[in-house]
Amino acid sequence: MRKTLFTSIAILSLAACSGGDKNAAEYDMAEAGMMESAADVSTQAKMAPLISPDENAEGGNEIPVSQPQIAYSYDYGFRLPAAEIPKAQQQHISLCNKMPANGCRVLNMSNSGGEGDYATGNLHLEVTAPKARAFGEKLAEAVDQSGGNQISSSIQGEDLSKKIVDTEARLRSRVLLSQRLTELLRTRKGTVAELVEAERAVTNVNEEIDQARSWLKEMRGRVSYSTVMVNYQSGAPGSGGFSRPIREAFGGIASTLGYSVGAAITLIAVTLPWILLLGLAVYLRRRFKGADRSFWGQNIEPVTTTED
Numbered sequence: 001m002r003k004t005l006f007t008s009i010a011i012l013s014l015a016a017c018s019g020g021d022k023n024a025a026e027y028d029m030a031e032a033g034m035m036e037s038a039a040d041v042s043t044q045a046k047m048a049p050l051i052s053p054d055e056n057a058e059g060g061n062e063i064p065v066s067q068p069q070i071a072y073s074y075d076y077g078f079r080l081p082a083a084e085i086p087k088a089q090q091q092h093i094s095l096c097n098k099m100p101a102n103g104c105r106v107l108n109m110s111n112s113g114g115e116g117d118y119a120t121g122n123l124h125l126e127v128t129a130p131k132a133r134a135f136g137e138k139l140a141e142a143v144d145q146s147g148g149n150q151i152s153s154s155i156q157g158e159d160l161s162k163k164i165v166d167t168e169a170r171l172r173s174r175v176l177l178s179q180r181l182t183e184l185l186r187t188r189k190g191t192v193a194e195l196v197e198a199e200r201a202v203t204n205v206n207e208e209i210d211q212a213r214s215w216l217k218e219m220r221g222r223v224s225y226s227t228v229m230v231n232y233q234s235g236a237p238g239s240g241g242f243s244r245p246i247r248e249a250f251g252g253i254a255s256t257l258g259y260s261v262g263a264a265i266t267l268i269a270v271t272l273p274w275i276l277l278l279g280l281a282v283y284l285r286r287r288f289k290g291a292d293r294s295f296w297g298q299n300i301e302p303v304t305t306t307e308d
Contacts, residue, residue, distance in 0.1 A: 069161045071222035080148025082119035082234040091142045121232035132226035171212040178205045
């Protein structure tokens, strides 16, 4: 009896810790081991397959067709005056907040600039999938009212149908394994080592169940809520032609002059202490040197005159 219990636990543990392409084969092995070890258990009906033969006969060989599970992401770009970017962001957030029943939520907002006519900003939103496209049209209308225009837009979709179906199947198999391992612990007796091994197998299976449920929740959330990224920028591109380099040169005069003044101030700040120290040293040398010596410490020979 104990040997059979240990064998069943080992088979189920192997099936619980395995993954990927071997799930079906190992699941069949675990089921065969369980049915053999539980032949004399009165609760054998509880460990039977989840779908009865009658249900299989009624359903036939048809595979149920599910709706595509697609996660969409939208990206919009707008150009408008630098001073209007914060206002446009607030208008877009107000549109988001006005959507009923948690139809929209703000995840991130930022803007930068303020020097001249250049500024940028971005807004990260999540909108319920059925209303995401119409919401993008409202964003463009709000920017038009602020004196801006839309410069880019893109839509991307990722089909999560297979991942969701595979995760659901994995979750069902792990739930069944957990139930059967729990049933073994409840109805069988064995050594302490065998019971500890069974409890460890149950823990591993339950961890996989929690992980699969987390994946399902995350993927279903991506399907239910579409990602909307809004990018803002200011400063229309130059028209080119003969006058463009001249305009750019005049536009750069202020910055060039500022860099030059800044470089001069930096040079003065670096050299001024050394100039002061050098001037102090020259003054002290002249003040305290001997009358018969030069500035560099050499003796000065007196000049003699001869009379003819």
